Amino acid sequence: MTARLLGRAAFLTAALSFALSSPTYAGEVEKAEHRRLSEDMEKKAQKNIWAGVERSFQELLALQKSGEVLTYEDWLLGAQAARGLGDMASCKDRLTQALTVEANAESQAWLDEINANYVPVTLKSPNKEATATLTIEAMLFATDQRLAVEVAQKTLAETREFSGLLPVGNYTFTDGTLTKSFSVASGGAPINVKLVAEGGEKGSGGGGLTWAGPRIDVGGAYTLGLSPSAEGTTAPGAFSAVGARAGVGVELGLSQNFGVALTVGYHNLINPLGEDEVVTDKAGGVTAHLGYGQLSAVLRMSDLWITAGGVFATGVATVQSPTDVTIQPEECQSADGIEANPWCVYFTENAQAGGTMSGRLTAPGASLSVGYALFDLGDGLQGAVSVGGGALASGVRLYPWGQVALTIAPAPKRNK
């Protein structure tokens, strides 16, 4: 018996020992891998194979997420690899990391040199049909500077966008139609250049629009009528329905990124009324036909469109009433029974339990949508898919809605 107990104790001790030793083993594996990658980086660096150094460094960064701590030499080789590949932003980041690990006058001088000779630059060319090109006025001697420009040129040709560090110099950025020149000066502020027409480029002495044209939003909406919130008010219970929401109007660009849109439209709710009496405390079917007007501010960030503004809607609605609807609130009625309070919903017919109630709905609200431009339609129009929503607020309840829509709006004007 004693022997058996001792045997179990020994087994448990061994098992516990193994369990405790497992994390140590994992750490050693990572350390060994760290050592292997560091040596691999050093060998490749000695032969100036910077793409290989970069690959190993990326593996080191993955190890770092596992808890391995990168050394000064690791970060320095990573910085050298980034420089060798023309990625001076990463070079600067890694050099900064190296200096947080270990102070080094030579690396600090290198970082100072980067800060003196490079400036963050963001370049965008929204014109998808053109090839964006970047040229520098004077040929550069320093290899890192030449590579940084070459990488920017290649990236722009492939993606029409570049964000990184560019060396001091005078540049020309063009898509073949629109051209902008800019200078990178030592110690200068970050530069952001987008190839869109400026407001003053129409030749009219300024005050022109950066874009102008019709705006159309067509889509489906899901709309809720939340439970009445006003105390003492009796109205149909909560309801919901899908429907259509479409608007048409104009959109005007007031600057490179900002504009306004004014639209009028139609918003309906279609949830067919049931034939049977409603026996729950919730409303049944609903139909509503609303007209609305909307004034919005528009923010355009390249292909990303954000539209936010105020809405005023009015229309008629018919709701299958719940079982306990009996009272029409006084504050919602005038002498002729209409619009004593325009912000509440009221029903003038069949206001008895189980019946239907019809009336006018008038409410202000707000909306927000985010769209992404996907295609050009010609004639200066672009098409986008938008998702958004909003809410109307009557005196009785909120009417939130969500919407997916196809949005057609004017494209930014090109330089002539």
Add this chain to the structure above:
Amino acid sequence: MLGRTPARLLAAIALLLTGPALGVEVSSKDGGHVQNPVWSPDGQWLSFEVNNMSNVVELWLTKMNGSAPGTPTQLRIPGASTSFGAGGYFAASPVWATTPALMIVFEGSNPGGKRRLYYANPGSGAPNELITNAQIQGNISSAAISKSGKRFAFISDVTGSGDVYVWNLEKGDLGVMGGAATEASENFPNFNDAGDTLVFSRKNDGNQDLFTWSSGATTPPLKGGNGDQTRPRWVGDKVVYFTSERGEGHWDIAVTGKSGERVVIAQDVRLPSRSAPAVTPDGGAVVYASSVPEKADRLLVTRLDGSGTVEIPTGLVACGEPALTVAGGRTLVAFTALPSEGADWRRLHVIDITGKL
């Protein structure tokens, strides 16, 4: 500068009688010979090599404070080990450029790696590879930069036995000189002041001879002869170079012009480890050390027209590889020497010779 008149000769003799000039030794590490000092064009920086005579050559840089050298810092090429014992490391043969910025260009290789060209802006930043593998592969060396900074020449072994390549920085094109590689080994390219003509040495019938090349032209021989004619340097419209025409072990400095005439202005000079003849900043004279043992304690300055020579006693042993600059109104000469007979390693010294030429 140097006197042609008897009065100036007397002044030179008087200098000799005043004893050795007081030099300042530049701090350098033990375990290697200092060699090949090269001044920056503005005289503010002095580069030099430390050669352990086995398998490591390091390049160091010191900033001058007037005539006093500062603490040197090593120029390490990317991927270099930080330990001194890394065998096979090489960084040497610096040349300086002032356009578009002051920079030092030099050859470098890590153990097992190719010889490539690197550059650094003194006092700011780590050296970086100048010409990438994407531009040209193989070993490249022997850099030369035109004064305008618009043309760059170097030697590559990617074609032939070592060909001169020219990189036009304005146009961005880089190609072998003359558009065709040669079977002969070429070396030591050097631009004239205008940057439109190169002089270089080429192995020709077993010996090195001098050739010139202008853009779009052929490469006519400039100077041949017995022995080697090598390490040429333009000085105005003349070329100064080393010649061993008198036989092995005898190196002279000669001057030649476009007409091909040759004037030997100094005999039995101590051949520097890598550099072309050192020339005074005004181009009027060459600075050298003698290979004659009795004259090994001094430096010599001889006018290119051969009209006069000034000897600068140093009080040191086995002087060699002088380099001269003028900065801040001071004339400084850097050179290597043994501190005494039997000393293990050559050291770098700087002497202020203002008013002595």
